Amino acid sequence: MSNKKIEYNNVNNIIYEKKINGSKYNIINHYKGCFYGCTYCNAKIPFNTVYTDHKWGEVVEVRNSSLEKFEKRISKLNNKNFYLSSLTDPYNPVEKNEKLTQKILKILSQQKIESITIKSKSPLLLRDLKLFKKFDNLNIIIPIFSNNSNIHEILENKSPAKHKRFNTIKKLRKKNIPVSLNIFPYLPEITPVEELIDEFSSFTKNFQLVPPNWKANSIKKSLFDFIRKIEPELLIRYHTIYFKNGEYKSFIEKEAERLKERFKINIKILDN
Ligand code: SF4
Numbered sequence: 502m503s504n505k506k507i508e509y510n511n512v513n514n515i516i517y518e519k520k521i522n523g524s525k526y527n528i529i530n531h532y533k534g535c536f537y538g539c540t541y542c543n544a545k546i547p548f549n550t551v552y553t554d555h556k557w558g559e560v561v562e563v564r565n566s567s568l569e570k571f572e573k574r575i576s577k578l579n580n581k582n583f584y585l586s587s588l589t590d591p592y593n594p595v596e597k598n599e600k601l602t603q604k605i606l607k608i609l610s611q612q613k614i615e616s617i618t619i620k621s622k623s624p625l626l627l628r629d630l631k632l633f634k635k636f637d638n639l640n641i642i643i644p645i646f647s648n649n650s651n652i653h654e655i656l657e658n659k660s661p662a663k664h665k666r667f668n669t670i671k672k673l674r675k676k677n678i679p680v681s682l683n684i685f686p687y688l689p690e691i692t693p694v695e696e697l698i699d700e701f702s703s704f705t706k707n708f709q710l711v712p713p714n715w716k717a718n719s720i721k722k723s724l725f726d727f728i729r730k731i732e733p734e735l736l737i738r739y740h741t742i743y744f745k746n747g748e749y750k751s752f753i754e755k756e757a758e759r760l761k762e763r764f765k766i767n768i769k770i771l772d773n
Contacts, residue, residue, distance in 0.1 A: 508560055532601065533561070590620070592625040619642070620642040641681070643669065645683070651731075684710050708760075712753060
């Protein structure tokens with residue numbers, strides 16, 4: 502029996518301003534929680550503080566803010582850079598019936614906005630191709646972690662498989678929609694970063710390397726359990742090399758430079 506549950510919650514506001522990697526965005530969080538339930542997801546931290554009786558990936562809260570109020574609010578905002586979303590994947594399976602992301606995009610498409618960034622792993626993105634064409638400054642970010650089906654099974658088995666994300670990128674690019682590939686979580690010696698860049702660089706030259714949120718104990722524990730399972734001796738290397746004296750940061754910076762040179766791509770290191 503499925504444990505999945507949708508909760509409806511009337512909230513006053515679904516937009517809040519936040520800096521992401523140095524730029525200020527108005528983040529739109531019309532869903533909280535995600536049925537994809539990836540183990541390494543940052544959004545599980547705010548979720549777990551509210552839904553203490555449920556596991557991450559079991560509940561999605563549909564935040565029924567009035568769309569008229571939303572429309573009025575965005576027309577008054579000075580900052581017109583929007584980001585969907587930080588508490589969920591805006592095209593998570595609930596979107597198929599609820600269509601809240603689609604309604605929000607329709608409203609945004611009728612306003613003067615600076616930019617819109619949408620981060621999603623879902624092939625449901627393709628449903629809104631026509632809508633995407635209405636934005637002058639749109640960027641779709643597609644996260645990917647591995648091309649290995651065992652790893653997918655352990656860490657993110659409910660999220661779309663790599664070939665589905667690949668097809669989604671291909672179709673988005675065919676329509677000239679800008680796409681960036683977000684390599685997340687970037688785990689040295691595990692994430693097959695070269696293979697991913699090699700495979701996807703015929704569709705996009707824009708890549709991001711994103712380390713996991715090591716500061717969050719629950720995420721660190723999940724990832725360490727995973728590393729212990731697939732390659733126990735690597736855990737020692739993580740402790741002795743990557744986490745010692747800021748080595749992780751300098752490793753990732755050198756790696757980004759090397760990849761940039763080798764593949765002639767744009768690559769940014771982003772915070773989680
Ligand atoms: S798809 Fe994104 S938002 Fe959803 S659980 Fe996975 S990482 Fe989190």
